[in-house]
Amino acid sequence: xxxxxxxxxxxxxxxxxxxxxxxxxxxxxxxxxxxxxxxxxxxxxxxxxxxxxxxxxxxxxxxxxxxxxxxxxxxxxxxxxxxxxxxxxxxxxxxxxxxxxxxxxxxxxxxxxxxxxxxxxxxxxxxxxxxxxxxxxxxxxxxxxxxxxxxxxxxxxxx
Amino acid sequence: xxxxxxxxxxxxxxxxxxxxxxxxxxxxxxxxxxxxxxxxxxxxxxxxxxxxxxxxxxxxxxxxxxxxxxxxxxxxxxxxxxxxxxxxxxxxxxxxxxxxxxxxxxxxxxxxxxxxxxxxxxxxxxxxxxxxxxxxxxxxxxxxxxxxxxxxxxxxxxxxxxxxxxxxxxxxxxxxxxxxxxxxxxxxxxxxxxxxxxxxxxxxxxxxxxxxxxxxxxxxxxxxxxxxxxxxxxxxxxxxxxxxxxxxxxxxxxxxxxxxxxxxxxxxxxxxxxxxxxxxxxxxxxxxxxxxxxxxxxxxxxxxxxxxxxxxxxxxxxxxxxxxxxxxxxxxxxxxxxxxxxxxxxxxxxxxxxxxxxx
Amino acid sequence: xxxxxxxxxxxxxxxxxxxxxxxxxxxxxxxxxxxxxxxxxxxxxxxxxxxxxxxxxxxxxxxxxxxxxxxxxxxxxxxxxxxxxxxxxxxxxxxxxxxxxxxxxxxxxxxxxxxxxxxxxxxxxxxxxxxxxxxxxxxxxxxxxxxxxxxxxxxxxxxxxxxxxxxxxxxxxxxxxxxxxxxxxxxxxxxxxxxxxxxxxxxxxxxxxxxxxxxxxxxxxxxxxxxxxxxxxxxxxxxxxxxxxxxxxxxxxxxxxxxxxxxxxxxxxxxxxxxxxxxxxxxxxxxxxxxxxxxxxxxxxxxxxxxxxxxxxxxxxxxxxxxxxxxxxxxxxxxxxxxxxxxxxxxxxxxxxxxxxxxxxxxxxxxxxxxxxxx
Numbered sequence: 001x002x003x004x005x006x007x008x009x010x011x012x013x014x015x016x017x018x019x020x021x022x023x024x025x026x027x028x029x030x031x032x033x034x035x036x037x038x039x040x041x042x043x044x045x046x047x048x049x050x051x052x053x054x055x056x057x058x059x060x061x062x063x064x065x066x067x068x069x070x071x072x073x074x075x076x077x078x079x080x081x082x083x084x085x086x087x088x089x090x091x092x093x094x095x096x097x098x099x100x101x102x103x104x105x106x107x108x109x110x111x112x113x114x115x116x117x118x119x120x121x122x123x124x125x126x127x128x129x130x131x132x133x134x135x136x137x138x139x140x141x142x143x144x145x146x147x148x149x150x151x152x153x154x155x156x157x158x159x
Numbered sequence: 160x161x162x163x164x165x166x167x168x169x170x171x172x173x174x175x176x177x178x179x180x181x182x183x184x185x186x187x188x189x190x191x192x193x194x195x196x197x198x199x200x201x202x203x204x205x206x207x208x209x210x211x212x213x214x215x216x217x218x219x220x221x222x223x224x225x226x227x228x229x230x231x232x233x234x235x236x237x238x239x240x241x242x243x244x245x246x247x248x249x250x251x252x253x254x255x256x257x258x259x260x261x262x263x264x265x266x267x268x269x270x271x272x273x274x275x276x277x278x279x280x281x282x283x284x285x286x287x288x289x290x291x292x293x294x295x296x297x298x299x300x301x302x303x304x305x306x307x308x309x310x311x312x313x314x315x316x317x318x319x320x321x322x323x324x325x326x327x328x329x330x331x332x333x334x335x336x337x338x339x340x341x342x343x344x345x346x347x348x349x350x351x352x353x354x355x356x357x358x359x360x361x362x363x364x365x366x367x368x369x370x371x372x373x374x375x376x377x378x379x380x381x382x383x384x385x386x387x388x389x390x391x392x393x394x395x396x397x398x399x400x401x402x403x404x405x406x407x408x409x410x411x412x413x414x415x416x417x418x419x420x421x422x423x424x425x426x427x428x429x430x431x432x433x434x435x436x437x438x439x440x441x442x443x444x445x446x447x448x449x450x451x452x453x454x455x456x457x458x459x460x461x462x463x464x465x466x467x468x469x470x471x472x473x474x475x476x477x478x479x480x481x482x483x484x485x486x487x488x489x490x491x492x493x494x495x496x497x498x499x500x501x502x503x504x505x506x507x508x509x510x511x512x513x514x515x516x517x518x
Numbered sequence: 519x520x521x522x523x524x525x526x527x528x529x530x531x532x533x534x535x536x537x538x539x540x541x542x543x544x545x546x547x548x549x550x551x552x553x554x555x556x557x558x559x560x561x562x563x564x565x566x567x568x569x570x571x572x573x574x575x576x577x578x579x580x581x582x583x584x585x586x587x588x589x590x591x592x593x594x595x596x597x598x599x600x601x602x603x604x605x606x607x608x609x610x611x612x613x614x615x616x617x618x619x620x621x622x623x624x625x626x627x628x629x630x631x632x633x634x635x636x637x638x639x640x641x642x643x644x645x646x647x648x649x650x651x652x653x654x655x656x657x658x659x660x661x662x663x664x665x666x667x668x669x670x671x672x673x674x675x676x677x678x679x680x681x682x683x684x685x686x687x688x689x690x691x692x693x694x695x696x697x698x699x700x701x702x703x704x705x706x707x708x709x710x711x712x713x714x715x716x717x718x719x720x721x722x723x724x725x726x727x728x729x730x731x732x733x734x735x736x737x738x739x740x741x742x743x744x745x746x747x748x749x750x751x752x753x754x755x756x757x758x759x760x761x762x763x764x765x766x767x768x769x770x771x772x773x774x775x776x777x778x779x780x781x782x783x784x785x786x787x788x789x790x791x792x793x794x795x796x797x798x799x800x801x802x803x804x805x806x807x808x809x810x811x812x813x814x815x816x817x818x819x820x821x822x823x824x825x826x827x828x829x830x831x832x833x834x835x836x837x838x839x840x841x842x843x844x845x846x847x848x849x850x851x852x853x854x855x856x857x858x859x860x861x862x863x864x865x866x867x868x869x870x871x872x873x874x875x876x877x878x879x880x881x882x883x884x885x886x887x888x889x890x891x892x893x
Binding site: 011018021022024025026028029032035036037038040 | 216221479
């Protein structure tokens, strides 16, 4: 007799759990218009917001006179674990002191190798490079991932 | 209730007046065939769209919403894509059987659709063994699945096909033998139209006491298994077998399998509606004369579609809630639970009918 | 090699049925290849084949400085990236005897527990999907997204945060951090019972997991299984309890142990661990001590000659970092003891005799992250 009772109580208990599960999904189905969590991405491009610290790629800040703060000290190049930063510089003789000084020629950044670890930004003593929110990094050719961060014709900001 | 046989009769008379008998028959076949093909394609498009949209709402997503208003033409776009895709198959497949398999499924589904009563006098193939015919035809589909799994020469497909064979053949028993048979006892006929007409006083689901409700539950469970949907979708079990029996199909051949699955779901729902929920009859609530009169103005085919979509929604609700059963558990469920219960149910129903306790 | 058997009575020839599960397979969650030997549906042997996502991270550490190594550990078990970072940082800090401020310890603990929650949520969603309940995935992601938003705000990225550095943290916490964490906890306290109703209590789900993949206590110890998978077999192995690090010694939480050792017990351990994680976060989030978020360290750290080991409890088990230093700025050899690798080794043992569908359930219950297995 117990076996029969167990047989039927198992069925009824099983059905109950199934209905409870359906209750949960059904509840969310009928409230779906309020609970959509996905973003309509390319449509909401204009309204997308990012947290301040969000890291998408490295960029170099230029002011309105096309001046940056990078003095080609190479700290970021050393700090980078992946070799994604290469600094090409010239040695120029300072006319006032007569000492040789590094002047940035090109700050090469390989986005394809970058892991966005933020070590270069932390290492930079002059806050020349920063992390930008430009997250759409897809390109048609791999060579486009290598870019010079300093704009053409830019020069070191006199402080 | 508008009798559609008047309309079809008028067409028949007109055709008879302008051509010989053989010509009339052939013309009518072609017209009906074209109507059903169009309906079949439309049904597939609508159901796939509905499934994806409903799945989206179950999962806090929007579902397809890009192509056309509310994404309604998404499935049209998908169909065009599938039509244009290259047909890729395995090298050492049994080419003849491999190409034949999708047609088994699609033809079985198409044939079963002919016997469904969509409205008063709106049945393409009004045969006195209609329900039996549908049961028989809809189980031809399993041959297609087995062939697909065997002929693709893929081990995953093979496992999926064999699982499908085991499941469909066992569930055929509870589906046909017991749950539908119990309702045939009540209705006293196998003709689909007569089953509907016998429910004018009320749906069998409510008039048949508890056995009818049990038969309905068993029917829904076995129907889900017959159509290979979650929680019985172990035929294609994507997390275990990739895509199961249709893993090696691409393009339009894959679309056939895909379409057949959805149309089978429609057929199972249509049978459930016809047998348990009064077919195309409008909803009547006792003693609400005004309400009932208003309901009568809504045409039968619309009632049929509303009820069928209700059952289809239930099946979709299952799919987006439940986990999948294992093969041995599915067979245990059938042989140890559903079959004994529905057999006892059949005896109970016979007793009720014999005593005339149906109200 | 295929073995062939000939039945003496009937003369029928039967062959072993071998299938490749993976490297591209929906249930592998990555590129894990399992060579299955089948007898019909029943599994006779599971032979994992690794190497599809080997990146040589242990070798890469030998060229990097200790500050640079930290970000590589994000890429091991990417779901508990913060915990992996913490292990390296603790190892370096212990070797150099750097005392980190209290504030750092507490923040590290909170973020580690958030990471654990996010990892378990993802595991839950994927577990449901492996068993066939597709909706669980989005339910889990709905809640996990909130944690990722908190991470984005405070750490800068959502998954591979690299928030730790030897000596402290990369930044201080964001001013909104405490508020948002509390909001999340409030939200998740409503969601977790939903998880349990939807999946844990479901009769189909229970039938699929109960009694499947039984792992005895002895086996688990012999194979070196750790983490929630081992605690499902009643082995007390929570590093947070046994060797407390960071702020775990000052919080009150339970080590979840289950007696059964089957897949359902491993599942329940993780479900209950989520509650414990919330408890830990609740205790700490209002009591973050004031202070500095880092200790100033030298630009290039040089570990004294010797061997150092630090273990932490990652979301999958005991994650260990073993450093052999010869006094230079990079380690001479660095070895990561990843929990996934040890947990994978028992897969063959516990899945023999079960069906293909069970293998998927067992794999899910052991919670593999393939880049963690294959470094």
